[in-house]
């Protein structure tokens with residue numbers, strides 16, 4: 001049975017990328033060995049590593065002031081690495097709390113130093129983006145952190161918070177490379193690869209060089225952005241296979257219209273699903289507030305938990321996988337990252353319409 005993959009991450013990869021990786025898996029470019037079997041200091045791997053960095057720089061039109069790093073430990077490691085580098089004694093960082101992931105980042109930062117919440121969506125059950133009031137921003141913050149897309153709640157920023165001269169930091173794990181954006185407003189961006197960029201195992205960090213000078217020398221090397229940057233993320237063995245796969249995914253994005261192409265397709269995909277939810281006369285209910293809806297993670301429920309169970313079961317039997325909501329949120333969630341084809345979203349939309357007809 002054909003699988004329509006709506007997993008939240010790790011998630012669908014472009015079939016062309018999987019096929020390309022398969023074709024050269026045993027014998028990479030005629031060297032007689034797999035890319036998994038050769039040194040990360042070899043010319044072959046270095047070329048891949050640099051190509052991937054170059055593609056990211058080009059795609060986001062990054063100025064030469066930015067470093068692109070490939071790190072390990074997932075986006076979760078960035079929750080700690082960020083404050084370890086910058087939230088030093090006597091400093092305060094600001095956090096926008098828009099949901100489960102930004103809250104985790106804030107809690108982790110509190111273990112390192114002084115981290116304050118500047119705006120919170122908790123009173124709205126994280127179903128709407130919180131409003132950051134400029135007058136609530138204290139002076140002298142070392143950075144302001146937010147998540148551009150809350151993967152669990154299914155809410156997403158269309159335009160980013162305006163924070164003046166304070167360095168702006170974004171967790172873009174679940175929407176990086178899904179649409180064009182002006183990267184120059186950020187001092188640091190991080191994202192785990194396993195949604196829009198490839199398999200799990202590599203986290204990209206884009207950091208403005210001006211930040212690197214302030215990092216204390218006592219910071220452990222592996223957790224020090226400046227050390228990683230000085231070594232082009234080859235301080236130790238990088239996750240070679242994840243970087244290799246990410247490079248293929250980045251190439252696939254380029255070949256499919258770049259970020260403009262991704263954005264147009266992603267919007268179409270989201271529209272067709274929200275349309276079914278909104279025109280269901282309350283049979284389906286979108287969980288996120290309309291003004292905050294994500295085009296990456298579509299969260300919804302049905303009238304009753306019995307119907308939801310039945311729906312999930314029937315979906316799975318029909319080859320739709322990964323639609324169960326996050327264990328903390330329940331209900332359903334369709335994650336429709338770059339590699340999920342429009343046709344799959346259309347098939348899901350049609351299935352939902354038919355399920356309503358049979359069960360209303």
Ligand code: PMP
Pocket residue numbers: 009073074075076077101147149150151152171172173174192
């Ligand atoms: N931030 C966001 C927005 C996420 O969606 C996730 C994972 N789903 C994380 C952070 C944590 O990522 P990781 O599992 O790579 O640590």
